[in-house]
Amino acid sequence: MPHASGYFRTTYGQDTRLVDTRTQRVAAGAFICALIALPWLANPFVLDLANQTLLAVVGAVALMLLTGFAGQISLGHAGLMAAGAFCTGILSKELGASIWLTLPASAATGALLGVIFGLPSLRLRGLYLAVSTLALHFIVIYLGHEYETRRGFSTGIVIDPPRVFGWELVDGRAWYVVFLIAAGGTVLIALNWLRSRTGRAWRALHGREAVAEALGIHVPLYKLLAFVASSTLTAMLGCLFAYYRGFVSGEAFSLFLSIQYVAMVIIGGMGSIAGAVMGAVFVTLFPYGIEWLVGLVSEALPEMRGLQNAVFAINYAAFGLVMILFLVFEPQGLAGIWRRVQAYFLMWPFKQKPLSGGGK
Amino acid sequence: MADQRSASVLSVDNISLAFGGLTVFHDVSFEVKPGELVALIGPNGAGKTSVLNCVGGIYQPLQGSVRFGAALLNGLRPSRIAALGVARTFQHAELFAHMSVVDNLLIGRHLGIRSSFLGEALFSRRTRDEEAAQRRAVEEVIEFVELERYRHEPVGNLSFGLQKVIGFARALAMNPSLMLLDEPSAGLNREEKEDLARFILRVKHEKGPAMLWVEHDMQMVADLADRIVVLNYGELLTQGDPAVVLADPRVIEAYLGTPA
Numbered sequence: 001m002p003h004a005s006g007y008f009r010t011t012y013g014q015d016t017r018l019v020d021t022r023t024q025r026v027a028a029g030a031f032i033c034a035l036i037a038l039p040w041l042a043n044p045f046v047l048d049l050a051n052q053t054l055l056a057v058v059g060a061v062a063l064m065l066l067t068g069f070a071g072q073i074s075l076g077h078a079g080l081m082a083a084g085a086f087c088t089g090i091l092s093k094e095l096g097a098s099i100w101l102t103l104p105a106s107a108a109t110g111a112l113l114g115v116i117f118g119l120p121s122l123r124l125r126g127l128y129l130a131v132s133t134l135a136l137h138f139i140v141i142y143l144g145h146e147y148e149t150r151r152g153f154s155t156g157i158v159i160d161p162p163r164v165f166g167w168e169l170v171d172g173r174a175w176y177v178v179f180l181i182a183a184g185g186t187v188l189i190a191l192n193w194l195r196s197r198t199g200r201a202w203r204a205l206h207g208r209e210a211v212a213e214a215l216g217i218h219v220p221l222y223k224l225l226a227f228v229a230s231s232t233l234t235a236m237l238g239c240l241f242a243y244y245r246g247f248v249s250g251e252a253f254s255l256f257l258s259i260q261y262v263a264m265v266i267i268g269g270m271g272s273i274a275g276a277v278m279g280a281v282f283v284t285l286f287p288y289g290i291e292w293l294v295g296l297v298s299e300a301l302p303e304m305r306g307l308q309n310a311v312f313a314i315n316y317a318a319f320g321l322v323m324i325l326f327l328v329f330e331p332q333g334l335a336g337i338w339r340r341v342q343a344y345f346l347m348w349p350f351k352q353k354p355l356s357g358g359g360k
Numbered sequence: 361m362a363d364q365r366s367a368s369v370l371s372v373d374n375i376s377l378a379f380g381g382l383t384v385f386h387d388v389s390f391e392v393k394p395g396e397l398v399a400l401i402g403p404n405g406a407g408k409t410s411v412l413n414c415v416g417g418i419y420q421p422l423q424g425s426v427r428f429g430a431a432l433l434n435g436l437r438p439s440r441i442a443a444l445g446v447a448r449t450f451q452h453a454e455l456f457a458h459m460s461v462v463d464n465l466l467i468g469r470h471l472g473i474r475s476s477f478l479g480e481a482l483f484s485r486r487t488r489d490e491e492a493a494q495r496r497a498v499e500e501v502i503e504f505v506e507l508e509r510y511r512h513e514p515v516g517n518l519s520f521g522l523q524k525v526i527g528f529a530r531a532l533a534m535n536p537s538l539m540l541l542d543e544p545s546a547g548l549n550r551e552e553k554e555d556l557a558r559f560i561l562r563v564k565h566e567k568g569p570a571m572l573w574v575e576h577d578m579q580m581v582a583d584l585a586d587r588i589v590v591l592n593y594g595e596l597l598t599q600g601d602p603a604v605v606l607a608d609p610r611v612i613e614a615y616l617g618t619p620a
Contacts, residue, residue: 011492012492012493012495012496012499013488013491013492015462015492015495016483016488016491016492016495189481189482192480192481192482192483192487193480193481195483195491196473196475196480196483196487196491197470197473197475197480198477198480199480200459200463200466200467200470201467201470203456203458203459203463203467204456204467204470207456207457208454208456210418210438211450211454212467213418213437213438213439213442214416214417214418214438214439214442214448215439215442215447215467215468215470215530215534216439216442216443216470216471216534217439217467217470218437218439219439225477271458
């Protein structure tokens with residue numbers, strides 16, 4: 001995004017900074033302080049929403065790296081989360097393993113599955129790739145179910161809250177801290193990759209594979225790297241999710257969850273980490289917003305009380321509608337809207353940026 | 361003969377290419393010496409771009425060998441060939457439209473960057489210093505091709521003429537010892553062509569890579585090339601000094617047809 005006039009960079013290092021003007025630093029600092037203060041101001045319901053949102057941010061950013069930047073479509077996101085969750089459930093059930101073992105083990109499982117999920121991408125593209133990742137989703141879920149039934153946990157695996165440095169993580173606030181670190185760390189790592197060689201290679205192979213290859217980028221290697229990076233983060237998310245819920249079951253990782261993550265990436269805006277975060281917030285809070293609206297309507301109009309019973313159906317329909325509206329009217333998603341708002345204030349009182357050559 | 365071969369940057373020996381029953385070219389041989397600017401010309405469909413693709417590894421020749429210095433290029437993947445020091449430009453520029461000029465050129469620096477995947481995840485001090493150093497290297501290229509005012513512009517917003525120059529700059533950013541230029545002047549207006557000619561000559565004199573240059577603008581070829589290789593319907597028609605080649609009746613016939 002261009003800056004207002006009067007700001008000039010004087011070192012090459014400044015070109016790679018994430019925040020480089022004082023206003024940006026102050027805004028980022030205020031945002032982080034607000035996030036840290038939130039659990040002390042929020043009630044348990046809001047805190048749970050915040051926790052869910054932070055978890056979704058991890059998943060959405062991981063998928064954004066793969067789909068929005070490296071251009072590889074995946075419908076296996078829920079399957080990868082399930083892999084991390086089952087890995088955690090099985091290890092803590094069978095070996096009584098602590099989070100210090102289950103989290104790295106989930107990451108390793110995710111990395112391995114990333115290679116397997118990624119191999120078809122060397123041959124397949126677009127829809128065909130999506131279908132192959134879908135197949136792996138079902139394989140993971142099947143294996144999970146198989147474990148559940150064989151070991152007699154057919155209703156799901158119950159796991160104890162983890163102990164971290166002598167603290168037992170049961171309280172919503174404690175989890176909030178963990179998730180805030182996880183989400184913040186994921187966003188930071190993603191931004192770091194994107195401002196260095198790996199991220200540029202991903203964006204290049206998204207553009208044109210043959211051209212990327214001619215520029216010296218080993219395309220299969222970087223594709224697999226994108227799958228591995230994304231899957232590792234997603235499986236770690238699955239691990240945290242399992243602990244947070246205290247319960248692992250295949251039903252929690254339906255295909256609809258994968259679709260929701262794809263929706264976060266699309267609604268947020270392809271090719272933008274800020275978009276992934278906004279998409280995660282939007283998609284997570286959306287059903288609660290609809291529920292609240294339905295509640296308002298049925299309170300105001302007693303004859304509409306029947307709506308309360310149909311709230312699930314309304315939710316699905318509204319979700320579908322929003323997806324279509326974004327695809328048709330705002331393909332750049334929430335990030336695109338944000339960029340336009342920024343440009344409006346930056347350009348004011350003018351409407352448009354002068355044609356190229358304005359530079360900065 | 362053996363001495364001559366080792367002295368050339370690129371030696372193409374009797375290469376042939378066919379897609380199924382369609383022969384693209386056959387038995388093409390030529391050499392490019394260090395620092396030499398060799399033009400590869402011929403009518404449309406003569407197989408010029410396919411020859412470049414065989415050198416760059418995008419196609420594999422069915423027969424014959426392509427050598428870059430002492431290294432045999434047959435069977436290597438394009439990224440490996442690029443790592444040996446071969447850079448190319450594309451007829452339609454083929455830039456990454458959503459990325460800025462700087463980012464496009466940084467992609468050209470890909471092979472020269474020393475940073476690890478994990479170091480990048482944490483943006484370690486080493487990664488940061490490396491990125492700043494690469495940014496500086498890119499700035500030198502930007503200065504060389506006079507693109508300073510467009511530095512942070514997404515390349516999709518720029519004119520086709522500028523995009524071609526950026527494509528050339530991206531290849532230059534790779535610090536190649538052989539540049540493959542695929543019709544760099546196609547689609548440019550007179551002024552842009554003159555700029556391009558200037559850049560090509562400056563690169564030749566100041567940076568010294570050998571260049572294999574596919575071109576349709578005969579005036580430019582006559583003015584700039586050290587040597588010309590002519591292809592016609594997949595056959596090597598002739599090669600040699602520009603003045604001699606361009607006056608060759610067979611070359612004129614290939615371009616203009618037989619007099620009625």
